[in-house]
Amino acid sequence: MYGQARGVRVTDVRVLVIGSGAREHALLLALRRDPDVDALAIAPGNAGTAAIADQYDVDITDGDAVAGLARRIGADLVVIGPEVPLVLGVADAVRAAGIACFGPTKQAARIEGSKSFAKDVMAAAGVRTATSEVIDNPAHLDAALDRFGPPRQRAWVVKDDGLAAGKGVVVTTDRDAARAHAAGLLDAGHPVLLESFLDGPEVSLFSVVDGETVVPLLPAQDFKRVGDGDTGPNTGGMGAYAPLPWLPERIVDQIVDEIVKPVAAELVRRGCPFSGLLYAGLAITSDGPAVVEFNCRFGDPETQSVLALLDTPLGGLLYAAATGRLAEHPPLRWRDGAAVTVVLAAENYPGKPRVGDVITGAEGEGILHAGTKRRDDGAIVSSGGRVLSVVGTGPDLAAARDAAYRRISAIRLPGSHFRRDIALAAAEGRISV
Numbered sequence: 001m002y003g004q005a006r007g008v009r010v011t012d013v014r015v016l017v018i019g020s021g022a023r024e025h026a027l028l029l030a031l032r033r034d035p036d037v038d039a040l041a042i043a044p045g046n047a048g049t050a051a052i053a054d055q056y057d058v059d060i061t062d063g064d065a066v067a068g069l070a071r072r073i074g075a076d077l078v079v080i081g082p083e084v085p086l087v088l089g090v091a092d093a094v095r096a097a098g099i100a101c102f103g104p105t106k107q108a109a110r111i112e113g114s115k116s117f118a119k120d121v122m123a124a125a126g127v128r129t130a131t132s133e134v135i136d137n138p139a140h141l142d143a144a145l146d147r148f149g150p151p152r153q154r155a156w157v158v159k160d161d162g163l164a165a166g167k168g169v170v171v172t173t174d175r176d177a178a179r180a181h182a183a184g185l186l187d188a189g190h191p192v193l194l195e196s197f198l199d200g201p202e203v204s205l206f207s208v209v210d211g212e213t214v215v216p217l218l219p220a221q222d223f224k225r226v227g228d229g230d231t232g233p234n235t236g237g238m239g240a241y242a243p244l245p246w247l248p249e250r251i252v253d254q255i256v257d258e259i260v261k262p263v264a265a266e267l268v269r270r271g272c273p274f275s276g277l278l279y280a281g282l283a284i285t286s287d288g289p290a291v292v293e294f295n296c297r298f299g300d301p302e303t304q305s306v307l308a309l310l311d312t313p314l315g316g317l318l319y320a321a322a323t324g325r326l327a328e329h330p331p332l333r334w335r336d337g338a339a340v341t342v343v344l345a346a347e348n349y350p351g352k353p354r355v356g357d358v359i360t361g362a363e364g365e366g367i368l369h370a371g372t373k374r375r376d377d378g379a380i381v382s383s384g385g386r387v388l389s390v391v392g393t394g395p396d397l398a399a400a401r402d403a404a405y406r407r408i409s410a411i412r413l414p415g416s417h418f419r420r421d422i423a424l425a426a427a428e429g430r431i432s433v
Contacts, residue, residue, distance in 0.1 A: 012038040015315060016070050017053070018060050018090070019081030020046050022343075022368040022389035023300035026307045027079060027314070028053050029368075034313035041073055047380045048362070048369025060085045063093025070099050077102065077319050080276075083163055086296050087113035091276070100322040104296050107272035111263070112279075112296040115161050115193045121270075122291060125262035129291040130195040134161060138186050144194050145179060153197040158182045161191040169224075169234050171197070198283035198290050201431050203247060204240070204302045205280045207260050208317060210326035211273045214264055215317075216256050218242045218309060218334060220302040221426070226350055228421045235350040236386055239422030241340045241397060242305040246431040247284070255282060255289050263294070275321060284433050301341045304368055304389045308339040339393045340400040340423045342408050346371065347415025349385035354415055357382050361411040366391040366403070382413060397427040 013036050017024050025048050031037050032052060040053035043060060058069050061084055070078050078094045080086055080103035089106030103109075110117040115132075122129045135144050149156040156178035160168030170181040182192045206217040220242035226232035260280055267274045279295035307314065311333040320329040346353035359372065359380045368391060371384020388411065392403025401423050408418060425431050 013076045013315060013319070014039040014041065014074055016073065016075040016078045017042045017081060018066060018078065018085060020044050020049075020370070021081065021300055022370040022386070023298050023303045024081045025049050025368040025370070026304045026389075026391075027081065027298070030307040030310060030314040031079075034315035036313065037315040041075065043069060046369045046383075047372040047374040048367070050374065051363075061088050061090065063088070063090040066090050067093045067097040067099065070094060071097055075099060077315070077322060079103070079318055081297060083109070083112055083295065083297050086276075087163060100319060102276055102318040102322045104274050104276040105272060108267055108274045108276075109296040110272075111267070111274070111294045113163060115159060115293070116191070118294050119193075121263055121266050125266040127259050127262055127291055128288065130157070130198050132193055132195045134191050134193055135182065135186070136191040138183065141179065141182055141186065141192070145175060145182070148194040148196060149175060149178060154199065155197045157195040157197055158185075159193040159195065160185050161193045171234075198285055198292060200283045200285040201246070201433065202292065203244065203255075203282045203284060203289070204299055205252065205255055205260070205282065206298065206302070206306060207256065207278050207280070208321050208326060209260075209264050209274045209276065209278045210321045210324055211268055211275070212261070212265050213326045214256060214260050214278075215321075215326060215329065215332065216252065216260070217332070218306050219244050219247055219252055219255075220299075220306050221423075222299065222302050223419060223422055226345070226417075226419075228419050233350055235345070237299070237301045237343065238345065238419045239340070239342045240302040240305045241338065241400070241423035241426065242302070242309060243338065244426065245397065246426060246429075246433060248433065251284065251289060251433065255280065259289060259291060275324075300370075300386075301343055301389050304341040304391050305339040308341075308391050308393055309335045309337070311335050335393075337393055337395045338397045338400040338423075339391060340397065340404045341389050341391045342404045342418050342422050343386050344388040344390060344408060344411060344413065344416050344418050346382050346385055346387050346413070347417070349417075353382070353385040355382050355384065357414045359387065359411065359413045362388060362413075364407060364410070366393075366407050367411070382416075387413060387416065397423050401427055
């Protein structure tokens with residue numbers, strides 16, 4: 001396996017990826033390009049991943065079950081994609097079984113699992129972020145809304161303090177809508193996080209982290225709202241692109257030096273060092289970068305764009321982090337050009353999606369599966385809200401957009417929808433810092 005002796009490459013590595021979305025499909029494709037990866041497996045996977053990896057049915061939130069599967073198939077490395085198993089401690093169970101795992105411990109995964117914990121870490125690390133307040137008593141809600149919304153701020157920002165698959169956030173100028181969302185969370189027993197509004201373009205920066213060692217990937221930008229022009233409710237993400245031609249390299253360096261590294265060091269100081277992928281969601285404000293949120297895993301759909309441009313073998317990079325040797329890994333290499341990802345969503349998403357419809361045209365190059373399954377008759381049908389991610393690459397954003405939209409236009413799924421403006425503003429030079 002990787003890194004048994006420095007400078008020595010040992011092949012025949014078996015990698016088990018945990019998850020079933022387009023992010024995991026993208027991970028598998030990138031891992032397949034690594035010459036040292038001999039075998040790929042995924043649990044549970046989907047109709048698209050079945051073509052490139054052995055698939056297994058397992059409860060991915062059960063650490064013992066995942067560790068048992070990894071032992072059974074002889075996995076050398078387990079890569080955990082979704083946030084829920086990480087927050088529940090599945091990576092701890094895999095490591096306890098003596099198997100290398102790319103993904104943080106349960107304690108470190110609180111950086112995503114608890115927004116109040118993340119705020120506390122950022123405060124201790126001196127990291128710029130929105131001011132915030134946690135509300136757990138409905139009697140305190142109205143006074144807090146008065147402190148955090150217009151006219152002091154451009155909008156109310158109301159978040160579920162826990163995991164919500166990207167759909168627990170409401171940003172609105174309508175006080176009634178902000179209050180209804182917060183009240184609904186409180187009625188369900190979820191503490192509410194109110195934040196000040198951060199203006200400026202948003203950036204997603206992934207960093208592979210091993211303790212205090214930080215290796216940033218290409219910055220990306222995603223699109224959370226369901227409709228063109230950033231209209232409609234938040235979703236898990238409707239598209240993304242990379243790199244960002246409008247973002248100066250000095251700001252990426254600033255994000256790493258002033259945000260990611262201090263947070264990684266603070267987690268080490270607290271006795272819960274981070275090992276895996278640390279995702280910083282940021283707003284580039286007039287005062288500089290500020291954190292909107294941290295995630296403890298690869299983001300979806302940004303992963304699909306970023307990994308399409310990675311030239312460095314992915315397996316070796318992830319294994320180096322999982323085994324505490326990231327500092328020894330050579331600098332990353334990237335392909336020239338740009339990548340654009342457009343998400344095809346089922347009818348009614350982000351509400352309860354219509355499922356079970358046959359999809360045609362979903363098996364070509366650049367088409368990554370998420371909410372799909374294959375019927376006994378061989379047909380591919382929809383099984384979730386975000387059904388497919390379609391990735392286009394090219395020498396620049398305009399060419400990558402053309403490739404992505406050409407591919408998605410050939411796919412047929414009744415009632416489906418997608419945004420038509422992914423990366424458009426950047427391609428037309430309408431974003432600036």
